[in-house]
């Protein structure tokens with residue numbers, strides 16, 4: 001039996017054909033496929049605009065630059081996320097205020113936001129909720145609170161493409177200023193590497209398009225060759241080769257949604273209650289997710305086996321697993337900057353979480369093999 005990693009891209013013959021067609025064209029860098037992807041994506045998430053970038057991290061950085069984050073500003077970020085959410089804030093010289101999360105779901109709640117706000121006091125200008133695994137934060141209540149404080153809202157929706165939040169598409173920005181997505185190969189839809197920001201604010205979109213390409217704008221008054229740079233920009237461009245792969249992948253969204261839902265329901269049926277020490281991480285209940293991760297919460301202490309032992313035993317059965325995430329506040333860089341921080345909800349979620357293989361290419365037999373391995377290995381010793 002071959003290894004089943006926790007995530008695997010689902011590349012189909014039509015994806016390969018589409019990429020080959022671009023390779024035969026004259027545009028290997030940014031050409032017509034990038035604006036085509038932006039248009040397809042904006043339609044899909046029901047936003048006015050979407051801006052492509054080289055990955056989810058640069059999408060978050062561009063969104064932070066569009067907000068105009070600067071040294072002295074503070075941004076509330078959940079402690080339980082990937083490094084990039086917090087790092088995007090630091091890339092602008094602003095400060096991160098870490099916020100705790102629900103110990104059961106790993107998602108930031110309004111009460112956590114209020115606690116972080118009370119702890120830090122003045123100076124918060126924005127909040128970056130994260131939809132871990134595809135389960136959305138309660139954007140309605142967080143948005144009401146944030147707007148009342150005059151904060152901007154950027155969703156880290158890197159895990160959440162294809163989902164809804166309180167009836168609105170994730171990315172429609174019904175409860176935010178911008179939403180950032182990753183098209184990394186581990187995600188449900190990929191460009192190999194890629195990022196997108198959706199927004200209903202054309203000024204943000206325009207600024208991000210300029211900053212993703214060196215801060216450069218045409219200067220026709222000087223001459224047809226001329227360009228000018230008013231602000232420091234970056235090379236955060238996506239290529240047509242990557243864009244066309246994403247366009248092709250996104251055309252299968254409904255099939256992907258259906259297969260991922262089937263796998264999740266097979267896992268749930270078999271793994272929800274076979275052991276008092278193993279639970280499925282519950283949905284946050286704020287919408288209909290297109291799940292990116294299928295995560296268990298395992299009481300390793302009760303089980304009598306530590307996480308490394310369980311992961312190694314599963315790997316021997318060809319079952320790859322992963323942990324999302326070590327609380328970012330615990331990273332040496334952030335501890336040096338802000339000191340050791342108590343985040344009991346994030347700690348508790350991190351202590352138990354384990355993501356199982358979860359991708360469209362898993363067959364029913366693969367899913368059964370994963371279930372059997374989990375049931376065997378997570379039986380009480």
Ligand SMILES: Cc1ncc(COP(=O)(O)O)c(C=O)c1O
Pocket residue numbers: 055056057058081082084085130156158159181182183184194195
């Ligand atoms: C929650 C979250 N935010 C941001 C990112 C960064 O995305 P990328 O890897 O495309 O830079 C990731 C990537 O895994 C992520 O999981």
